[in-house]
Amino acid sequence: MISMPYPPILRLHQVTCQFSRHTQPAVCAISLSLQPGDLLALLGPSGCGKTTLLRLIAGFEPLQDGTVEIAEQRVSGEGAWVPPEQRGVGMVFQDYALFPHLTVRQNIEFGLSDR
Ligand SMILES: Nc1ncnc2c1ncn2[C@@H]1O[C@H](COP(=O)(O)OP(=O)(O)OP(=O)(O)O)[C@@H](O)[C@H]1O
Ligand SMILES: [Mg+2]
Numbered sequence: 001m002i003s004m005p006y007p008p009i010l011r012l013h014q015v016t017c018q019f020s021r022h023t024q025p026a027v028c029a030i031s032l033s034l035q036p037g038d039l040l041a042l043l044g045p046s047g048c049g050k051t052t053l054l055r056l057i058a059g060f061e062p063l064q065d066g067t068v069e070i071a072e073q074r075v076s077g078e079g080a081w082v083p084p085e086q087r088g089v090g091m092v093f094q095d096y097a098l099f100p101h102l103t104v105r106q107n108i109e110f111g112l113s114d115r
Contacts (some may be wrong), residue, residue, distance in 0.1 A: 002027055007072050010034040010057065015066035015077075024051040029066065051094055058091045059084035 007079045018025040027049040034040055042050040055061040057068055059075060059082065067077030070089070075082035098107050 006035050008033045008069070009036045009038070009071055011067075011069040011072075013059070013067045013069075013077075015053070015056055015063055015068060017049075017056055017061055017063050025064075027056060027063075031066075054091060058089045060086050060091075 001107055013031050015027055015030045016025050017027040030053060032040070040060070042053060044050055055084075056063050056076065057070075060064075063076050066078075068075050070087055073082070074080040084097060099110065102110065
């Protein structure tokens, strides 16, 4: 396979997240690299750390070890911390909240009303 000339859009190096000293890390030394246009699917049993890894990338969770780079900028790790709103990452939450008394259109408009 010919290596792509593009720099990675996302690079994780040895990313580790441990919620408590008394438990196993939720995410343990994960490394991966994505080119622009790549699609990545995380598969695994409940509790294996899929959501935690996405939250680490988006900046909703601090990591204890490793680094996250987005478009070659370090956003987490080794002293770096870019807040979620400055990462340019979109995330659809697993447990999202919709207003049951509003239509789909009204639910979407509710979040956009500030803009
Ligand atoms: N905020 C938190 N505080 C403490 N432990 C947490 C927290 N969030 C997740 N965990 C633990 O981290 C581990 C990974 O959870 P995570 O939600 O990332 O799993 P998942 O792969 O997304 O599971 P599912 O398929 O059920 O969505 C689990 O043991 C979970 O209990
Ligand atoms: Mg999950």
